[in-house]
Amino acid sequence: MAGTTRADPRSAILRALRAGPLSRTQLAARCGIAKSAVPGLLAGLADRGLVRPAGVRAGHGRPSRLVELHGEDAYALALGIEPDRLSAVVTDLSGRVLAEHAETVDVAALGLQRGMDELAHLACRVLPGPPGGVAVSVPGLVDSAAAVLRFAPALRWRDAEIAGLMAARLDVPVEAVAVDNDANLGALAESAAGTDDLFYLAGGTAVGGGLVSGGAILRGARGFAGEVGHIAVDPAGERCACGRIGCLETKANLAAVLRAAAPPGDALHDPALGVGGRVALLRHRVRQGDQRAATAVHELGVALGVALSTVVDVLDPDVVVLGGYFAELGEWLVEPVRVELAARPLGHVRVVPSELGLQAPLRGAAHLAAERLLANPAFLSGETEEASV
8 A cells, every 4th residue: 555664574584683692483573573574584685795594503402403693795884974973884784893994185265065975985996895774873862753954054964855965975865875973973882882871061162962861862843952052051152143141152152262262373273283183282281281171161061051951850861971072071071060969959860971972973873874774675686675675
């Protein structure tokens, strides 16, 4: 019937096998599939290199032949777009990194079409073969259902159909390409590490957040949930680009913190160092006792704590994860954030720096790309949705 989407039983099999080897009888029971259909489905998955025999399990009666997830040749492609950097990572279905590369580039100066060209070239450099799932991390407001970047101020892109543009360049079905906000993907990466309820606060050229509840990203009615950069933290502060006064973003975007940490002309402001290089230099100065740098980082922690107190009161997460460049400064940010939160009724929440640091969005994108393939193994053979089993 038009307008309906059938669940792919191959997807159910692959997800079941992620927990370990299973027999055909176990797969039929766990996936709700007729036992007679399982051999044919497994044969198709084996042809795509997604499953393989895993020996025999002895037991009472007839031994059971086992199958396991294979997937070393099923490539999940994660692509990252940042104002000053493009990156790509290829993993297999287990999440093992097979190849990765990044390059420094002024993405805003390239424009949308040339930016997509460069990103596709980067993808082709790292891909060993055709990708089965693709996910793109972008800094801005994303309609993830439509895979459209609605607005990215740092890139000066608006209503960019990222999925379609990338699918055409990589010669994959547009349905195989997912697009999401970098903060959401950072939150997804942290959740995949074992925390089902968390708020992820991302620091970069802008400030954003991602909320995971019950292991799933909460997006809100329009997909823009987590945009915490415009919570007011200083009524007497600077005017924000949004028109309001004293937004968190005026205090916590990287450029603002670096301005507070060093005078104009200082190496901290050198764009050639990239985000990672400038943050590393700031960290070094704080460790060396540079008072101006240390004060700037402490005031950043206070501002984050003020904003997060509102987030915690409203959302009640188990954990707050400091991501992006905040993670690189975590040893000095966590305590002032905790002090601010402790003064609030619901402030007793764990605050931790992300162990993934600046790589979290790309790792989340890799997870999402693998999920896209698991949801529809037909992408590996170029089948259409209507042709799926």
